[in-house]
Amino acid sequence: MKKRLCVLFALILAFTVSGHTQQGLKVFISVDMEGISGVINWEDVSRDGKDYDLFRRFMTEETNAAIEGAIEAGATEILVRDSHGSARNILPDLLNPKAELMRDWAYSPLSMMEGIDESYDAVIFIGYHARANTPNATLDHTMSTTLYDVVLNGKKMPEAGINAFIAGHFGVPVVLVAGDKAICEQAKELFGDVETVAVKEGIGNAARMLPPKKAQELIKKKTTEALQRVNEFKPFSLTPPYTMDVTFKDEWRAENASWIPGAKKKDSTTVTFTSNDWMEILRFFKFAR
Numbered sequence: 650m651k652k653r654l655c656v657l658f659a660l661i662l663a664f665t666v667s668g669h670t671q672q673g674l675k676v677f678i679s680v681d682m683e684g685i686s687g688v689i690n691w692e693d694v695s696r697d698g699k700d701y702d703l704f705r706r707f708m709t710e711e712t713n714a715a716i717e718g719a720i721e722a723g724a725t726e727i728l729v730r731d732s733h734g735s736a737r738n739i740l741p742d743l744l745n746p747k748a749e750l751m752r753d754w755a756y757s758p759l760s761m762m763e764g765i766d767e768s769y770d771a772v773i774f775i776g777y778h779a780r781a782n783t784p785n786a787t788l789d790h791t792m793s794t795t796l797y798d799v800v801l802n803g804k805k806m807p808e809a810g811i812n813a814f815i816a817g818h819f820g821v822p823v824v825l826v827a828g829d830k831a832i833c834e835q836a837k838e839l840f841g842d843v844e845t846v847a848v849k850e851g852i853g854n855a856a857r858m859l860p861p862k863k864a865q866e867l868i869k870k871k872t873t874e875a876l877q878r879v880n881e882f883k884p885f886s887l888t889p890p891y892t893m894d895v896t897f898k899d900e901w902r903a904e905n906a907s908w909i910p911g912a913k914k915k916d917s918t919t920v921t922f923t924s925n926d927w928m929e930i931l932r933f934f935k936f937a938r
Contacts, residue, residue, distance in 0.1 A: 673725050675724070675725070675727075675768055676719045676727045676728075676770065676772075676876070677730065677771070677773070678730065678748070678772075678774075678775060679772065679812060680708060680729060680732055681761070681774070681777050681778065682704065682733035682734070683777075683787060683790075684778045684787065684827065684828025684829050684848065684849075685708045685776040686711065686848040686860070686864035687703075687707050688787065689855065694734065694788070695734075705739065705740060706740060706743065707861050708739060709739050710743075711776060711848075711864060711868055712744065713743070713744065713865075714864075714865035714869040714872070715827070715872045716729070716744075716748045718870065718876070719872055722872070722875075728769075729748050729749065730764055731750065736751075736752055736753045739752070760812075761808065762815040767819040767820055767821070769821045770821070771875070771882070772823045772824065773823070773825045773827075774809055774836075775868065776827065777807070777808065777809050777827065777828035777836075778807070778832055779829060779832045780798075780799070780807035780835060781794075781796055785853065786831035787829045789831065791806065791808060795897060795898055795938065798896040799893065799895055801894075801930075802888070802892055807835050807836075809839070810839050813839065813840060816884065816885065817884040817886045819884075821884055822884045823836070823840055824876060825871055825872055825875045827845070827868050828846075828848065829851055839885065840885055845871075846867045848864040890924065891925070892921060892922070893923075893934060894920070894921045895920050895934065897919075900917050906936075906938075909937060911923075920937060
């Protein structure tokens with residue numbers, strides 16, 4: 650009997666240490682739309698698009714999949730940040746009621762990460778897309794279609810990179826990125842150990858898609874797996890001073906941004922800004938784009 654109790658105790662200890670009892674997790678989910686399964690054209694993600702209502706439902710369902718996966722892993726507090734366009738895309742009445750939803754913009758430099766703070770244990774990105782000018786990527790851009798490139802401390806940044814930079818300053822790691830294959834590859838290049846779900850693969854302007862239900866199943870499964878080992882992930886960080894180079898598609902936009910205090914033109918379309926303060930970098934980026 651004593652031997653059996655010892656074996657049982659060892660199993661319980663192993664189960665706990667392995668990360669399968671991550672109770673009380675607080676999770677932040679930032680949701681974009683271009684990387685949702687089925688989405689292929691700008692009309693799909695525009696409020697006046699014929700099929701917009703269909704794809705905002707898919708967006709909500711992929712978000713619910715992440716919520717369900719987080720709950721299975723022990724999450725007790727979840728904030729969903731609608732991060733696309735108007736920030737009024739996710740259908741509130743269809744969202745899992747165990748999560749809270751942040752809609753519309755507060756117009757702070759935190760942008761797609763508004764609501765994040767040091768109390769969170771993990772960040773999840775759903776519906777994300779690759780940085781501007783990425784080959785074989787779906788609706789690739791970086792924050793604005795007016796930007797050609799964004800480089801931070803020598804690293805080319807997709808939106809996932811900028812948002813992970815924000816989360817990292819609160820000590821919160823990105824544990825999962827879901828979107829097209831291109832952003833999954835870029836996330837791994839930037840963050841190293843991160844779970845990913847590629848719901849589609851770009852082929853020129855087209856894409857090979859997973860059916861929405863299959864995409865949702867994978868997101869739920871991978872979310873649970875990521876949060877079960879949340880302690881293994883490290884916040885994304887860069888060493889100050891921080892230097893951001895923003896390259897615009899139009900020369901006049903670079904000229905306009907160069908008048909931001911502290912900014913300098915690097916060439917006819919690129920403006921650079923350096924600071925030891927990460928929030929100053931975000932302020933510059935907010936007003937430059």
